[in-house]
Amino acid sequence: MRSSKKKILNDFKEYLKRENLKFTPQREEILNEILKTKGHFEVEDIVYSLKNKKKNVSRATVYRTLAILKDLGIVNEVIKYKNKTIYELGLTKHHDHLICVNCGKIIEFFNSKLEKLQDKICKDYSFHPMSHRLEIYGLCKDCYDNQNKIS
Amino acid sequence: MRSSKKKILNDFKEYLKRENLKFTPQREEILNEILKTKGHFEVEDIVYSLKNKKKNVSRATVYRTLAILKDLGIVNEVIKYKNKTIYELGLTKHHDHLICVNCGKIIEFFNSKLEKLQDKICKDYSFHPMSHRLEIYGLCKDCYDNQNKIS
DNA sequence: ATGGTTGCAAAATGTTTGCAATGGC
DNA sequence: GCCATTGCAAACATTTTGCAACCAT
Numbered sequence: 143m144r145s146s147k148k149k150i151l152n153d154f155k156e157y158l159k160r161e162n163l164k165f166t167p168q169r170e171e172i173l174n175e176i177l178k179t180k181g182h183f184e185v186e187d188i189v190y191s192l193k194n195k196k197k198n199v200s201r202a203t204v205y206r207t208l209a210i211l212k213d214l215g216i217v218n219e220v221i222k223y224k225n226k227t228i229y230e231l232g233l234t235k236h237h238d239h240l241i242c243v244n245c246g247k248i249i250e251f252f253n254s255k256l257e258k259l260q261d262k263i264c265k266d267y268s269f270h271p272m273s274h275r276l277e278i279y280g281l282c283k284d285c286y287d288n289q290n291k292i293s
Numbered sequence: 294m295r296s297s298k299k300k301i302l303n304d305f306k307e308y309l310k311r312e313n314l315k316f317t318p319q320r321e322e323i324l325n326e327i328l329k330t331k332g333h334f335e336v337e338d339i340v341y342s343l344k345n346k347k348k349n350v351s352r353a354t355v356y357r358t359l360a361i362l363k364d365l366g367i368v369n370e371v372i373k374y375k376n377k378t379i380y381e382l383g384l385t386k387h388h389d390h391l392i393c394v395n396c397g398k399i400i401e402f403f404n405s406k407l408e409k410l411q412d413k414i415c416k417d418y419s420f421h422p423m424s425h426r427l428e429i430y431g432l433c434k435d436c437y438d439n440q441n442k443i444s
Numbered sequence: 445a446t447g448g449t450t451g452c453a454a455a456a457t458g459t460t461t462g463c464a465a466t467g468g469c
Numbered sequence: 470g471c472c473a474t475t476g477c478a479a480a481c482a483t484t485t486t487g488c489a490a491c492c493a494t
Contacts, residue, residue: 164468164473185458200476205459222373225484226458240420253414256407260429263404269391271431278411279426283419315448315493336483351451356484376459377483449492456485466475 147177150216157214168199172207173216182220182230182248221275238276244285298328301367308365319350323358324367333371333381333399371399372428389427395436 154173158165175188185204192199208229211217218232238256240249256276264271281289305324309316326339336355343350359380362368369383371390374397389407391400407427415422432440 162473166468166474168475198476202460202477203475206474222376225373225376225378227376240415240418240422242420243423249418249420251414251418253410256410256414259404259407259410260427263402263407264391264429264431267391267400267402268434268437269393269400269429269431270433270437271391271429272394273431274427274429276411276427277425278415278420278422279424280415280420280422282421286419286421313448317449317493319450349451353452353485354450357449446494447492448494450490452488454485454487457483458481459483460479460481462479463477464475465477466473468473469471 150177154211154214154216158210163210168203169207169210171197171199172204173211176211176217176229176231179231182228184226184228218273221277238278240278240280240282242282242285243279244281244289247282249282301328305362305365305367309361314361319354320358320361322348322350323355324362327362327368327380327382330382333379335377335379372426389429391429391431391433393433393436394430395432395440398433400433 151170151173154169155165157163158169171192172188175191176183179187185201185208188204188208189199189201192204208217212219212229212232215232217229220228220230222228235252236257237250237252240251241247242249260274261271302321302324305320306316308314309320322343323339326342327334330338336352336359339355340350340352343355359368363370363380366383368380371379371381372392373379374392379399386403387408388401388403391402392398393400411425412422
């Protein structure tokens, strides 16, 4: 495993200590829940899972903890979709998304040329990039084939 | 002018007729306001401008009209930033965005190499692209300089 | 006159915040 | 014991919606 749960937990604890924050059961539960989630998630997912497990963690605490985890880089905001924020575990290698507008499938990809080209563009505009998000919308192979079969 | 205001207005009227919708003074005022805006805008900008001109158009109507204009392709949602939607006139040539996380400034750019590279990537994944959105977050020159001045 | 449209206010949604009680360290 | 943290509810911000009056066609 690239980054073990143990290591992440330690990073989290160290970060909290460094920032003079406290390691609480709630924060631990939230982190655990996020680590269990392999893909994308939103606040409500975490609240719901914890409630199901009879762990009492308030929605406010989830929001507050996510803010910390975001600062730490353990989670990233992926996108605001339908007025709500979607997060992902930020430990995986950076990647972009191909999103099928028909079936909703999300294909992840990474292309270093693309990354370099973006850096060059930023330089041209004297812009100092911190992160980026590329979403390409269209039809995945299956949906494209199906569509052409029918018509 | 690539697409005159007159033509857009006509497109709008035709679309409304086709969809069995009505051309109302409010819809005309909203469209005019949007056409006057050269760059990005949000709902509040439109509401505020119209109020200043003593044109009585409710916020609800602005939202409802924007939904129509979005379907028609006259406006596009650019991003959801800080939980609010930012729009732009959708008639301009395709471009991507550099977004300053400090001052919120949005810089537009277009790079044909980038477009071609994306097409290639899609081909590699047998994905048939229809549109895309690239947002690069970071610091604009001014904010970057200011930040480094202080510390 | 018919049926879409409007403004309003209320509701819905997602997120943030003030505060008293709690609990890490 | 200090001070960050928590849960709660209230506050906020944006967007959506129900409804009665209205108006474009």
